Structure formats: C-alpha cells, structure tokens
Amino acid sequence: MGRAPCCDKANVKKGPWSPEEDTKLKAYIEQNGTGGNWIALPQKIGLKRCGKSCRLRWLNYLRPNIKHGGFSEEEDNIICSLYISIGSRWSIIAAQLPGRTDNDIKNYWNTRLKKKLLGKQRKEQQARRAAVKQEMKTESESFAVPGVLNLETPYWPELPAVIPPIYSSQEPSIMDQEYIRSLLIKLGGRFSDELEESNISSSKYTLDGSCSTRDHQLYANSVDILSSAATPLNSIDSKSSQLHNAIYNSAESSLSMFGGLSTVELEELAYRTPELEGLESFYGMDMANSSSAGASTTTESTSWGNTSSMVYPQLTSELETCFQSVPQDSFFTDSMYFGPQ
C-alpha cells in the first residue's frame, strides 16, 4: 500500500514561481514563521502550491542572506574537500558555507567542480600515459615480451591493504581530525569528557542525547570508525583487523563517490591510481606525493593522515556493521594514530 500524497496533486501548481507567489510566501513567513507545518502553510496563505514546494522555495531562494553564484576559490576547496570526505551530503556541506544552499552547491558541483576535477585528471592521465608509453617503448627495444602488457587496455589498480589518505599532515586541511571535531561540535555533537578522562582515546567522542539528526550520529560513527581505521597495522589486534578488512572490501564501492559520472568518465577513473590523482590541484603537490608514499606498503601506514578522507556513506554503513560486532573499546587505545604526525 503506497502512502497518501502530501497534497492534492491535481489542484497544485507546478513550475516556476511568480513574483506574486514569492511575495505572498515571503511576507507570511517573515511575519508568522513557518508554524512548523509546511503542508498546511500554502492553504493558510492561499497559494496553490505543495507544502514541500513552498519549503524549497523559501530555503533556496526567499530566505534572507542567500548568496547565488560567484563561488570563491576557498568555497571550491571546501566543497571539494568535504565531498571527497563525506560524499554528496549537500546539506552538511552547505552548513559550512554561510548563505549557500544545498541545492546551489549540488548544482555547482554537478555543473562546474566535477568537470574541473575531471579535466585536471584527464590532462595528467594523458601526460602519464605518454610517459609510460615512451618508457615501455624504450624498454621493449632492448627486452620485448609480447602480450605482457597492453597499454590500450584499462586496468584496475591493485588495491592496497588499506586505503591511503589523500591529505598530508604537513598543512592544515579542512578534514583534519580537529576540523571534523569542531564541525561536529558546531553541528550539535559533544566530545565526551569522561572518555577523555578515562584515557580511552583522545579523539573518541560521543554525541549528547539531545542530538537527534541522523547525520550527527552518522558522523559520530564515521569519525570514530575511520579514526580507528588509521591505526597502524602493527598495533592493532585481530578484532580490529575486521575493520581493515571492511575497508578493503569496500574500497571498490567507495569509488561510487564519483557516482553520476558517465561510462567514459568511469573508465578514466579505472586508470587512476588509488591516491586520487588530480587532487593535488586542490591540496597541493606535496599532499599528493605524500599519499603516494603512504600507499607503497602497509607497514608504512603509520605516516598516514586521516583516512576519513576516503569515506563514503556506503563504506560507513559497512563499517558500522563491522563496528557493531566488535567491542568499541578495542578500537580506542593509546597506540592509535589520530591526525597529524
């Protein structure tokens, strides 16, 4: 049985809003507020609109202090950083950019930033392929083994034992542990003093009971879990290794953070090495280089930055499942690595 529609579709106007409708809605909300009931609002003010449509119009257009267009370089960086870290959680990203709406950011990402990112990757990929081809040509002249490597065939790079970070600890990043921490606090989370006092982990936090949104809880979980995932392999016990397995098994699905890309774009991604080439354009060459180094062996993982930079909600949910099966305290030991070196 399907659920009842939120409004009478037949008697509801769709499409662009007229200035009169805007004026009515704006005047009413400024005077009376939304009343906590968007569904009833259009009837109160005599608008033939769906309540959801009114809400959207208000939030994305009529609300005071809304900025449209003209995204700055800094805003670009924030959007990219957060997207790479948390995926398409536009409302969360928008919360970090005053005056910006989730819809605006979503549109901006889809129309500009995604292409900007891919364009850079494309250029670098071509340069790399040319270099590799040249190298192979040189080598084949002295030692030719037919059929060993076909440069025309895309390959999926072998996944590392654990996922490398894309951030360097050398300069502050929006996704530094401290940043996430402050972000969560700002969003309503609270770091647990008791846990800090009990020396379980300096980075372990909980959200207080009044925090009710799913995102707060999700980030509470994901930061916990992924902070744990940054633990050096040589310092974790067998239970914790389940977590690393979960990360490994989810690495492929984490590529879905590029969901919405065309087949061609995905094919290009297939050529990419795990360190997310091209991102140096946002984070600087040093960061990209350091992540490559981190990917070289698992035992070198102690130098990694923040693994949460590779998170995607799908991954998070799988990690949560894993997390539930393991006593939490086992993840929060003094030997853990959290954040900058």
Next chain:
DNA sequence: AAGCACGGCAACCGCTCCCGT
C-alpha cells in the same frame, strides 16, 4: 537569421528519517 547543442539552474520526485500518537 535560424536551428541546434549544450550548460546552468530552479523545481520536482521519491525516498528515508524522525517524532508524535
């Protein structure tokens, strides 16, 4: 000048989550 293709953006749709009963 007309037709076409493409990009940007506002708005809609459908789903999930939260909360009250």
Next chain:
DNA sequence: GACGGGAGCGGTTGCCGTGCT
C-alpha cells in the same frame, strides 16, 4: 513496539539562456 504523517535530503528532470554552426 507499530504506525502514520511531516520534514528533510539527494537525485533527477525540464526549462531557459547562450554560444556555435
């Protein structure tokens, strides 16, 4: 605990403006 309704979110669609042929 189950259920239903509303809010919020992310993905998608479709219109409109602009640039190219």
